[in-house]
Amino acid sequence: MDTMRWNGESLELIDQTKLPVEVKFEQCKNYIQVAEAIKGMVVRGAPAIGITAAYGIVLAAKEAIQMDSRSFYAHMEKAIQELGSTRPTAVNLFWAIKKMQAKLDQCKGQANSEIVKELEREAQAIHKDDLRMNENIGSYGNELVPHQARILTHCNAGGLATAGYGTALGVIRAAHEASKEIKVWVDETRPLLQGSRLTAFELHQDKIDATLIADNMAGYIMQQGLVDLIVVGADRIAANGDVANKIGTYSLAVLAKEHDIPFYVAAPTSTIDMELESGKYIPIEERDKDEVRFVYEQQIAPKEIKVYNPAFDVTPNNLITAIITEKGVCRAPYTDTLGKLFEE
Numbered sequence: 001m002d003t004m005r006w007n008g009e010s011l012e013l014i015d016q017t018k019l020p021v022e023v024k025f026e027q028c029k030n031y032i033q034v035a036e037a038i039k040g041m042v043v044r045g046a047p048a049i050g051i052t053a054a055y056g057i058v059l060a061a062k063e064a065i066q067m068d069s070r071s072f073y074a075h076m077e078k079a080i081q082e083l084g085s086t087r088p089t090a091v092n093l094f095w096a097i098k099k100m101q102a103k104l105d106q107c108k109g110q111a112n113s114e115i116v117k118e119l120e121r122e123a124q125a126i127h128k129d130d131l132r133m134n135e136n137i138g139s140y141g142n143e144l145v146p147h148q149a150r151i152l153t154h155c156n157a158g159g160l161a162t163a164g165y166g167t168a169l170g171v172i173r174a175a176h177e178a179s180k181e182i183k184v185w186v187d188e189t190r191p192l193l194q195g196s197r198l199t200a201f202e203l204h205q206d207k208i209d210a211t212l213i214a215d216n217m218a219g220y221i222m223q224q225g226l227v228d229l230i231v232v233g234a235d236r237i238a239a240n241g242d243v244a245n246k247i248g249t250y251s252l253a254v255l256a257k258e259h260d261i262p263f264y265v266a267a268p269t270s271t272i273d274m275e276l277e278s279g280k281y282i283p284i285e286e287r288d289k290d291e292v293r294f295v296y297e298q299q300i301a302p303k304e305i306k307v308y309n310p311a312f313d314v315t316p317n318n319l320i321t322a323i324i325t326e327k328g329v330c331r332a333p334y335t336d337t338l339g340k341l342f343e344e
């Protein structure tokens with residue numbers, strides 16, 4: 001199933017807020033609709049929002065095709081600024097925007113119609129490359145998965161969070177394709193339930209043996225000896241290997257350490273932010289308090305109760321067994337091993 005489809009005129013996004021109950025595509029015809037879709041989590045997951053923003057920039061250029069050069073660039077600047085202010089944590093968003101901006105700068109002096117074509121090609125390349133990166137992450141990650149492994153994952157780092165195949169779910173898919181008879185524990189992932197709604201949906205569709213648990217059950221099943229490894233995705237990895245990912249990831253990493261369970265992070269190099277020395281500089285998004293007071297329309301807490309709703313946490317590098325990228329598997333000291341990925 002496609003997370004997103006580009007048809008040359010508009011971007012179709014599978015509406016992830018409706019899954020798994022309804023499989024419905026939302027059409028974005030302009031960059032404002034794209035920015036709204038990212039903010040509203042119609043599309044989510046670090047690589048997916050990067051690709052979506054890239055297409056948003058193409059739509060912005062199409063909207064401005066008839067403008068004079070000055071107005072065209074002013075419009076593009078506004079669009080880039082708007083798309084860049086949708087969600088702060090996942091660095092893939094800024095990585096993709098930077099690539100599109102570089103292409104735009106390269107095109108200076110060309111006709112608007114030519115610029116649109118170049119931007120479209122760039123967005124499509126970002127889209128296609130992400131799929132290839134996930135397949136490589138899967139094949140490197142598969143080497144770390146023992147036969148009959150019981151794997152725990154958190155949130156959704158699957159096809160829906162990427163161009164397809166997934167990062168953490170890419171590792172799981174590759175192990176399944178290698179006939180390893182794996183079993184997967186799926187954390188439901190409160191407050192927005194990306195685990196139960198999206199990961200459970202993807203694994204069920206692929207006929208991978210999956211069992212859903214509420215987040216607070218993870219420690220118990222680790223204590224019972226029922227987890228052989230944990231694999232999660234990432235929203236931003238600092239140069240020292242600290243990892244920002246969906247809230248709850250850090251607790252799992254601490255539990256994994258206590259129970260001597262390998263804790264893996266699977267992410268493309270577009271998720272690594274070499275400009276940030278450590279995780280303490282990663283901006284953590286705080287979302288609407290009603291996401292905790294309500295489950296969809298159902299109120300589950302007093303409306304006036306105080307709520308704290310950080311969407312991500314940071315797992316320190318010392319709790320991470322390895323980081324699986326499309327270029328290979330990195331282990332501590334991460335400043336060296338991650339740094340080597342960017343040497344060329």
Ligand code: MRU
Nearest residue numbers: 044045046155157161233234246
């Ligand atoms: O708030 P979300 O659903 O965008 O958060 C997603 C995650 O935390 C994923 O684990 C991460 O983006 C990796 S996706 C390959």
